[in-house]
Amino acid sequence: xxxxxxxxxxxxxxxxxxxxxxxxxxxxxxxxxxxxxxxxxxxxxxxxxxxxxxxxxxxxxxxxxxxxxxxxxxxxxxxxxxxxxxxxxxxxxxxxxxxxxxxxxxxxxxxxxxxxxxxxxxxxxxxxxxxxxxxxxxxxxxxxxxxxxxxxxxxxxxxxxxxxxxxxxxxxxxxxxxxxxxxxxxxxxxxxxxxxxxxxxxxxxxxxxxxxxxxxxxxxxxxxxxxxxxxxxxxxxxxxxxxxxxxxxxxxxxxxxxxxxxxxxxxxxxxxxxxxxxxxx
Numbered sequence: 001x002x003x004x005x006x007x008x009x010x011x012x013x014x015x016x017x018x019x020x021x022x023x024x025x026x027x028x029x030x031x032x033x034x035x036x037x038x039x040x041x042x043x044x045x046x047x048x049x050x051x052x053x054x055x056x057x058x059x060x061x062x063x064x065x066x067x068x069x070x071x072x073x074x075x076x077x078x079x080x081x082x083x084x085x086x087x088x089x090x091x092x093x094x095x096x097x098x099x100x101x102x103x104x105x106x107x108x109x110x111x112x113x114x115x116x117x118x119x120x121x122x123x124x125x126x127x128x129x130x131x132x133x134x135x136x137x138x139x140x141x142x143x144x145x146x147x148x149x150x151x152x153x154x155x156x157x158x159x160x161x162x163x164x165x166x167x168x169x170x171x172x173x174x175x176x177x178x179x180x181x182x183x184x185x186x187x188x189x190x191x192x193x194x195x196x197x198x199x200x201x202x203x204x205x206x207x208x209x210x211x212x213x214x215x216x217x218x219x220x221x222x223x224x225x226x227x228x229x230x231x232x233x234x235x236x237x238x239x240x241x242x243x244x245x246x247x248x249x250x251x252x253x254x255x256x257x258x259x260x261x262x263x264x265x266x267x268x269x270x271x272x273x274x275x276x277x278x279x280x281x
Contacts, residue, residue: 019060021103026061071099071112078113078143081191082120082136085198090125097123110147113140130198131184138187141179141212142219148177154276159267162278163242171239171279177214178275180224180232182207188223215274225269227262239279 019029033039048056072095076083083091102115117140120126121133153175162170185205190198209224211232224232231248234240240248249266250259270276 016060019057021067026057030057068096068099071095071104071109074109075113075116079116079136079139081139082116082132085132085135085190086125086129090129094120094123094125110143113143116140131187134183134187135191137181138183138191138210138212138221141181141210142221145177145179145212145214146219148214150177151175151277153274154271154278156271158278159271159276168241168243171241172235172245172276173237173239173279174232174235174270174275175213175277178236179212180229180236181210181212183210184208211275213273213275220273225266228266228269231266 019026019033021029027042030039030042030044034042042057044056044060048059050056051059054062072092075095075098076091086094098116098119101119104112106112117133117136120136123133126133154172159170159172162172185208186198186202188208188210189204209229209232210221211224211228212219212221214220227249231240231245234244234248246259246263249262267276
């Protein structure tokens with residue numbers, strides 16, 4: 001029986017990719033391709049040379065293992081706290097299930113974990129490890145801001161100069177490398193004190209808002225302070241004038257003095273955190 005004709009490069013790349021990513025290994029992947037009429041036989045010798053010890057499909061299996069463990073290592077780097085919480089075995093099983101449901105579709109490995117927080121929140125492991133999805137969500141936000149682009153941050157002098165033009169004219173916004181996430185308060189407690197066991201019986205404080213941002217080359221996060229969360233969306237999406245910000249902070253039962261103090265305190269915090277930029281730039 002003669003070997004099948006050597007396939008075109010695009011076809012060869014396609015079925016090699018499918019075999020390397022086959023969830024049950026190359027041998028099972030070949031049978032699947034044959035049943036779908038995409039591969040004529042399980043003889044890959046026309047495309048992959050056999051060695052003294054390994055058949056062609058066994059040689060390809062080495063690359064399949066490398067493919068999975070490379071993704072596993074990358075995701076472990078992006079989600080170290082999640083891995084620590086679940087343990088090596090559970091994390092390995094989670095990533096196996098995740099890659100079956102969400103095979104990488106982007107050329108960059110950086111995008112491989114984008115759907116992991118939501119996937120983990122609905123996974124059976126979430127029953128054994130409550131709020132593990134929230135841990136992953138916080139970690140992904142930290143990955144996301146680290147890779148976001150740089151902008152010039154607003155310093156105190158520039159803010160004062162701009163405010164002198166009139167609060168209705170000077171617009172500010174948050175830097176691009178900033179996110180607001182809602183997570184279980186117990187995630188923050190365990191993050192700050194990893195030696196403390198996560199107690200599922202402790203209800204904690206419920207869901208809390210967390211600001212995640214990059215300051216220079218450091219990624220930071222903290223709980224959102226009073227009124228910050230409800231201002232975040234507007235400041236993250238578009239420029240907000242100082243007058244508009246003051247209106248956001250104004251509460252029916254708050255005095256003008258109290259609103260002014262809160263306004264000044266938030267601006268000072270955001271300047272110190274290097275969270276603000278000039279919306280006109």
